[in-house]
Amino acid sequence: MKLGRFLKSKTFGKHLLIAVVSLIIFVWLVFFGLKLYTHHGQALLVPDFTGLNKQEAAELADDKDLEIEIADSVFIDGRRKGTVVDQNPRPDFKVKKNRTIFLTINAFNQAKVPVPNTVGVSYRQAKVSLQSAGLKVGKLIYRPDPMKNYIIEQRINGSIIKPGTMVAKNSEIDLVLGKGYGSQYENVPDLIGLSSKEAFQTINDRFLNVGGVLYDESVLTYSDSLNARVYNQKPGEGRRIKLGSYVDIWLTVKENKFKTDSLHAE
Secondary structure (H helix, E strand, C coil), X not given: CHXXXXXXXXXXXXXXXXXXXXXXXXXXXXXXXXXXXXXCCCCEECXXXXXXXXXXXXXXXXXXXXXXXXXXXXXXXXXXXXXXXXXXXXCCCEECXXXXXXXXEECCCCXXXXXXXXXXXXXXXXXXXXXXXXXXXXXXXXXXXEEECEEEEEEECXXXXXXXXXXXXXXXXXXXXECCCCCCEEECCCCCCCEHHHHHHHHHHCCCEEEEEEEXXXXXXXXXXXXXXXXXXXXXXXXXXXXXXXXXXXXXCCHHHHHCCCCCCC
């Protein structure tokens, strides 16, 4: 009975009111503190750092209350050296204050490597040798010779290049191969859904050349070009064409383009 009288007393009501008010104040302080900690409602738009050098990028980041970090470097011929070619997060992405933006810059100098000797070996062996040396297979040029798909000459920029010559890493080495006496035709492979790198390798492995490489409007950055996939090709899959012929490809980062029933250009 004493408990009943206490619950009805002014003292209990006073303590209950103090407890409720204290709880409300505590909850408000917690939410207010979290809001300050996370900068809720203060999202910033990431600026476009593409084309800026390191100092310019740092100044822009400082002006926008952001941080930058050089995460990687590549060498892209034709692009200004020492400038940003890609970034993560992308421009206009919403981030919090003091967020670090990771940048990829175009290197000042390309490393050099010696050209291996591919003359006299099969195309498959030549490809492995070039890739192991940090080089790429360029054009495949066919000429009359009884040894089909064996290397007769290796060239760069149209000139014969001797083994051991130092060239820029990732340079393309053109290979002159024999036609042989058998069939001089090859079936065009299915390239839909492949990345550019995969498509290039597949085309070369069929003793064909990469022709036009066209990106649609969805490919905006260097990173996009690496992630893009083939959604169209010409000639289409299964067509028989001469060894050394060219295959054109179209690429996109829009999955619906290469995951639906894409039509091959004829």
